[in-house]
Amino acid sequence: MEAVLMEYNRVRPEDLKTLATIVGPSDVSSEEYDLVTNALDAFPGEPVLPEAVVWPESSLEVLEILRYASERRIPVTVRGGGTGLAGACTPRLGGIVMNMMKMSKILEVRQLDMQVDVEAGVIYDQLNRELEPLGLFFPPDPASGKSCTIGGMIANNASGLKAVRYGATRDYVLALRVVFPVGLDLHLGSRVFKYSIGYDLARMLVGSEGTLGVITEATLKLRTLPRNRKTIAAYFNSIEDGVKCIGRIRLSGIEPAAIEFIDRTHLRLISEWSGLNLPDYECMIILEFHSYSRAGLEEEVADAVSLLREGGAADLIIPKNEEEAERIWEARRGAYPSILKACRSPIIGDIIVPLSRLLDGVNKAYELARKYEVRVGVMGHLGDGNIHANWLTDRRNRDEWERALKANAELTRYAIEVGGALSAEHGVGVEKKEFMREQHHEALEIMRRLKELFDPNNILNPGTML
């Protein structure tokens, strides 16, 4: 790491002056408050302070910053809402944090086209609030929707609760405006729903975690809001029964918008935190259904309920109204805050396995918890294979923390071995960098050569991902 560090220059006072001429004096800072609040995301890593923070307000400003930093060899780490769970936007080598929050305009909603153009700093929930009166929405539904940015979602291929039916962010990116350190400000892709026009550079940028270029604008495909929704939940006395139901529902042809799994550990934490007083079962499965037709919705729900009953559900909650449904989602939303309440520095896991390995994958997490003597809670978007094994630990307890890290690492390796992936939706960042070779083998070299092509001086998010 030392060798790499030596290649970069630190931000000097004259650099701050130049940055001020580019973005204006109020949009650059080296004050401690700004450095500290731009040092970390939601990954519990060791903080490294940046030396400066800039808030560009246009693609042109981004271009000038990148040109200057590339020439001067100053690291630039791009930051959206700072909600990432893998440390992808943390300035590992200091330098400049480019905070995109001032590029927060919804540029154009084209209702007839079912598209929207946004700047990278637009917040997910804000976008959907603007779209709702038009009957449209942008479906990927990350748990951090209140504060994550569209640019960050694209950079991480974020997804969440609704991916099982609607797909991930990648599936909604039609075109991007991206600024590269080689001095290019390019429009990639096209504002149409499908195309066959050469290499798909726009989608190659999806999931690139700020290492290739800075996404400044995006054109997103939208969907029509479902006219009818229904949520149900089922409790099981056996993890096996619960997980097996998920596979059966997937193959039945029913297409729920969400298929969530929460285990006993999480149910208890949620109960304690929220006061919801959830019953004590091995696991809970939540299903949400979306449909154009009320009658169609009822048929899907009825058939899912039958599958759950046949599959051994010990208790079913079939809400009679929106409020009762809301209480189920309130429990689900309580999962993350309840973990934070229960332990100081949880390690939030994120793997994905093929559907046939779901039960195996969940059991593997428990097995590793026993092996390494750490507490784990398992939940996840199991409908698409995405397991969150959350290790309940405290980094002040150094020994336990190390064991939890080992358990998470072994689970990640397991996911890769069974044909899955080191991350479904949280990304690589700092956290999963060490597994990239096992995931990609020789293809990792190709990625590094791609990075060189776009960012020859390696100024963008150095020390993360690759």
Added chain:
Amino acid sequence: MEAVLMEYNRVRPEDLKTLATIVGPSDVSSEEYDLVTNALDAFPGEPVLPEAVVWPESSLEVLEILRYASERRIPVTVRGGGTGLAGACTPRLGGIVMNMMKMSKILEVRQLDMQVDVEAGVIYDQLNRELEPLGLFFPPDPASGKSCTIGGMIANNASGLKAVRYGATRDYVLALRVVFPVGLDLHLGSRVFKYSIGYDLARMLVGSEGTLGVITEATLKLRTLPRNRKTIAAYFNSIEDGVKCIGRIRLSGIEPAAIEFIDRTHLRLISEWSGLNLPDYECMIILEFHSYSRAGLEEEVADAVSLLREGGAADLIIPKNEEEAERIWEARRGAYPSILKACRSPIIGDIIVPLSRLLDGVNKAYELARKYEVRVGVMGHLGDGNIHANWLTDRRNRDEWERALKANAELTRYAIEVGGALSAEHGVGVEKKEFMREQHHEALEIMRRLKELFDPNNILNPGTML
């Protein structure tokens, strides 16, 4: 072009011997019959004969062929079913055609995973026949499904009738095995439904038209077969009324599996060719509905029928049974053969525009037909913006042929200007190469540099796409 040609070597007798040691003597040929049948796809270009044809049977053979050809600087053009409409698999500079039809094994269907692994030469319809008993299918539905290969579909990001609901080939590619001329045989992507694991190399290969590497195997996501289907059709006395209905249906929340448009010119050609005796209207719109629930299906159909009536439909066909529905699709399937019957060398157009420009785009085709005094028939997958303006001409009538080419070129430029794309599903190939600069501007240089990274000696499909 001369300069480029000089860089390549021709296939000599000793090259044929080496190729025979790689693939076996029965899998290499320089016989005229094989050269002629591997010279063209469905694009009416001037044939250039290859000097040899090889039929590899494994990724290892592909690797050895590419290594040898790269070292010897012999062009290699990858060929699937030869059904492409843009000349993407035609050996513009001679050399070797690598015909993938012997890599035609369905390697593994994993029902519980809802995935299939195939070799590149598997035929689309064959795959879906194998999947049907399991209740699964691979949705992109190209008109050439009877003979196109999965590898070719991936290389062109093929789609078709069902893309409006199910998306294009890109949306189903999870992982690829790709052999690169730099001597790499790589597994890209992962066998799970979503991932955030660095640059998405697998999807970057989708649409690369054989210019970066040879796709030898693919893992595809599958969907459950719809339990209920229904087809309806509507005739209109006005193109405007018909096209406007499409936009209204898209925004209504109804999600048909197909939204097809056929104009009067095509209706007449189909009638003449098929004897179906279709009524004489300005245009026809065909809708197919898929649903888990019969009741849900009926509601969607009823609401679509109301929208069509309110939108001015002059006649509605609501089939009472499968046979009546089949007759509608028989008409649609007759479109392409009826064109071939009506004129010797039609130019099959393929553009895509934002939904708000649908009517404008269709009218533009007619305007250009008048301007250039050529016959045009317009049809397409209008539900997603994909317009096929088909120029009915004969290349023996040199003057008319040139005018048709000009009309098609002007329509392609129009699509790019309104934010659309030079091709929705047929690809760039030889046909649309000239528009790549207008589509991509400076991003075209990035594509060329990517090509250099993977294929430094430019042996793969030279003279096409870029």
